[in-house]
Structure formats: structure tokens, C-alpha cells
Amino acid sequence: MTTAVEVVALHVSSVHAYEGRPGDGPRPDPEPVARDRVVVRAGLGLVGDRYFNHPAHRFAAVTVFAAEALDAVADELGLATAPSPLVVRRNVVLRGFDVDGLARHDVFALDSGDGPVRFEAHRAANPCAWMDAVIAPGAFKALRGHGGVRCVPLDDGVLRLGPATLLT
Structure with a gap:
């Protein structure tokens, strides 16, 4: 099945920003995390990301997230606008596809203009308590x-912001 989607955010960070106590605030990133494009390497992740070629995250190196979840959080918590998609620290944020509906071992391909890049879904990416600190109280819940969903890339390729096609 082919679905038209939009890649609304791409996030690559060499460090964890959400460490320690939420009351102390996130650690500043050493460089901007928002990207217009990311380079994907099969079995390794996104070049420059903290989970790239990290043995403990071999099957969870890339996290894909649905922007609609942030719209729902804004509605549920009465926020004036949806939070920035970068605040959840997910690598690829899509609009137009039920990412959370993917099952373990589902394979999907994302093509943002440079050819399809396949991913295999492995496990849910659970939110952390930091969401209450960086979005609003109640966001974690x-x-x-x-x-x-945490995924492993199956192909080398490039993903870019903007219109894309998702194939399942």
C-alpha cells in the first residue's frame, strides 16, 4: 500500500539531552539537531546520531514518530499549539501515517525523493517522564x-524534509 506522507522533522543528535533530573532542564545540544536531510546507513542508523552503530541499539537505531500524536497531546492538555516535533527527540517525524500501528518486523519504505529507504519496525518507542518537563504536565501520560516505533534501516539512502511516499 502506498501512502502520501510529509516528513515534518528530521532529528540527529550526538548526545542525549534528557539526562538527569527533569527539574534541572535538558542538556544543551552541542550543535543544532534539526536537519533538512539525513543520511541513512543499513543496519547502522542515521549518520551522526548517538545511536549510530551502537550495539545496544542495533535493532532500534532510528525512531519514527507520527506528528499527529503531538496534535492529540495539544488537544488533550489544552495547549494553544502542538509542541515542536523536535521536542520528542524522535529521528523521523511523519504526518499522514499511523506509525504506532506498525507491528514488530513490519517492513516499510520511505521515499522523500532520493529513492526508497526500507526500515524494519522492532519495538514501540515509549515516551519518558521528561515529556512533562519539556511539553507540559500530563504529556508523558x-x-x-x-x-x-524503533526501527533498523535495511537500506542506505537519504531522507529529506517535505512530501514523501510511504510503502507498506
Whole structure:
């Protein structure tokens, strides 16, 4: 099945920003995390990301997230606008596809203009308590079951912001 989607955010960070106590605030990133394009390497992840070629994250190096989850959080918590998709620290944020509906070992391909890049879904990406600190109180609970999916890339390729096609 082919679905038209939009890649609304791409996130690559060499460090964890959400460490320690949420009351102390996130650690500043050493460089901007938002990207217009990311380079994907099969079995390794996104070049430059903290989970790239990390043995403990071999099957969870890339996290894909649905932007609609942030719209739902804004509605549920009465926020004036949806939070930035970068605040959830997910690598690829899509609009137009039920990411959380993917099952373990589902394979999907994302093509944002440079050819399809296949991913295999492995496990749910659970939100953390930091969401209450960086979005609003109650966000952690509101995102349960809607935190995205951890994946392993099956192909080398490039993903870009903007219109894309998702194939399942």
C-alpha cells in the first residue's frame, strides 16, 4: 500500500539531552539537531546520531514518530499549539501515517525523493517522564502508546524534509 506522507522533522543528535533530573532542564545540544536531510546507513542508523552503530541499539537505531500524536497531546492538555516535533527527540517525524500501528518486523519504505529507504519496525518507542518537563504536565501520560516505533534501516539512502511516499 502506498501512502502520501510529509516528513515534518528530521532529528540527529550526538548526545542525549534528557539526562538527569527533569527539574534541572535538558542538556544543551552541542550543535543544532534539526536537519533538512539525513543520511541513512543499513543496519547502522542515521549518520551522526548517538545511536549510530551502537550495539545496544542495533535493532532500534532510528525512531519514527507520527506528528499527529503531538496534535492529540495539544488537544488533550489544552495547549494553544502542538509542541515542536523536535521536542520528542524522535529521528523521523511523519504526518499522514499511523506509525504506532506498525507491528514488530513490519517492513516499510520511505521515499522523500532520493529513492526508497526500507526500515524494519522492532519495538514501540515509549515516551519518558521528561515529556512533562519539556511539553507540559500530563504529556508523558498522553503520549503513552503514541511514542513512535524503533526501527533498523535495511537500506542506505537519504531522507529529506517535505512530501514523501510511504510503502507498506
